[in-house]
Amino acid sequence: MEVFVPRGVVTSGVTTSWLVLAGVGLALIVGAVATADRLGTRLVRPAGRLADAAHDLGHGELGVRVPEDGPAELRAAAAAFNSMADQVVQLLAGERELAADLSHRLRTPLTVLRLNAASLGEGPAADQTRAAVAQLEREVDQIIRTARQQKTHAPSGCDASEVIRDRMEFWSALAEDENRTVRLAGVDRTVRVPVARPELGAALDALLGNVFRHTPEGTALAVDVHDGGDASNSVIILVSDAGPGIADPDAALRRGHGDGGPGSTGLGLDIVRRVAESTGGDLRIGRSMLGGTEVRVWLSLNGAGSADPGQRRRGRKRKSRGRTRPKEPAEH
Known part of the structure; x- marks a missing residue:
């Protein structure tokens, strides 16, 4: 027994089905791209901030810090960066404290030495003592100038x-x-x-x-x-x-x-x-x-x-x- 079906009935709805499938596929592609973009932005933006902060820190901006957001790995990296920056500031402050303390400790004995040297009178030994004190004071002055050139912006x-x-x-x-x-x-x-x-x-x-x-x-x-x-x-x-x-x-x-x-x-x-x-x-x-x-x-x-x-x-x-x-x- 043979059944004859008209061609129009056989192909009825195929075009619509293909259009629906194409639309669904396009929607899936757009959704996938949007999701990938959001995920990429969530990864790239904190990484970019971290890179910019590292660049600024390298140029002496010691007050720069990074927000600790984004994925867990980037949050850990930001926390480590902030801790490192704090340590750098503390180390520089400690060095400046040490230089300042050195100048403070040396200034008074140098002043006493200069006053005592001025009262030694004349003679080669007295002149050599005064010259040595003057040289020592110049060296201390150079240390002080060097310490003053170290700027901390925090x-x-x-x-x-x-x-x-x-x-x-x-x-x-x-x-x-x-x-x-x-x-x-x-x-x-x-x-x-x-x-x-x-x-x-x-x-x-x-x-x-x-x-x-x-x-x-x-x-x-x-x-x-x-x-x-x-x-x-x-x-x-x-x-x-x-x-x-x-x-x-x-x-x-x-x-x-x-x-x-x-x-x-x-x-x-x-x-x-x-x-x-x-x-x-x-x-x-x-x-x-x-x-x-x-x-x-x-x-x-x-x-x-x-x-x-x-x-x-x-x-x-x-x-x-x-x-x-x-x-x-x-x-x-």
């Missing part, structure tokens, strides 16, 4: 009162030997400033070292801390002495202009000025209540460190015009 801060007490304890032995009266004010409470402890310690040592080098023995000195609180959003550190004063404050602030004799790097007040301006503050020199020099270090607490340092210096020059300045043989 945000940091410290208690200014604690740093001042620590540095004054260091200098108190020399002050006692030279019969100097030392007064501290405002350091009995915590005063937070946006400056790293080594930087603030180096700035204080520069100021106190200037007092000991450029004023006679027995000259009184004072260190005052004024915390303006939330109203002024600033902290002021005053270092005053009863010496002869500074004849040309603008020249004293100029890098490399120092003519304070052996042991002077010409960087002392400039180091202090850069510390102040890194917070958006500034450095000013005037006449103290003790009759000598008053160095006023203004530290801003609002992080306005982007202000133009040149404009601040020009402003200080305009303010200093017309001011009667005392004469002084040596520059800080």
Whole structure:
């Protein structure tokens, strides 16, 4: 028995079925591509951030960190990178602390040696001793300059009162030997400033070292801390002495202009000025209540460190015009 089916009935719906199958296949392909793209992005984006952060860290951006997201392997890699970056910052800070501590420890005995060498009188042995002390001071100055060139960009801060007490304890032995009266004010409470402890310690040592080098023995000195609180959003550190004063404050602030004799790097007040301006503050020199020099270090607490340092210096020059300045043989 034969059954004849018309061709139209046999092919009925085949085209529609092929179209449906093609549509389903196309949809599966689009879905697979979209899924692969999402998965690839989830893998590539954290890897790209990690690569960019490693590149920035290699160029000295020590504050860079990576979000710990993405797959488990990339999260572990990001955590390891962040830990490594923290270790690098801590190691660099430790090296700077060591360099600063070395300079602090050497400065006082060198000053005593220079004063003793100056009292040896004349003769070949005395000249050789003075030359050796001068050479040793130049080597220490080079160490200090090298330490200053190592920049750490990670945000940091410290208690200014604690740093001042620590540095004054260091200098108190020399002050006692030279019969100097030392007064501290405002350091009995915590005063937070946006400056790293080594930087603030180096700035204080520069100021106190200037007092000991450029004023006679027995000259009184004072260190005052004024915390303006939330109203002024600033902290002021005053270092005053009863010496002869500074004849040309603008020249004293100029890098490399120092003519304070052996042991002077010409960087002392400039180091202090850069510390102040890194917070958006500034450095000013005037006449103290003790009759000598008053160095006023203004530290801003609002992080306005982007202000133009040149404009601040020009402003200080305009303010200093017309001011009667005392004469002084040596520059800080």
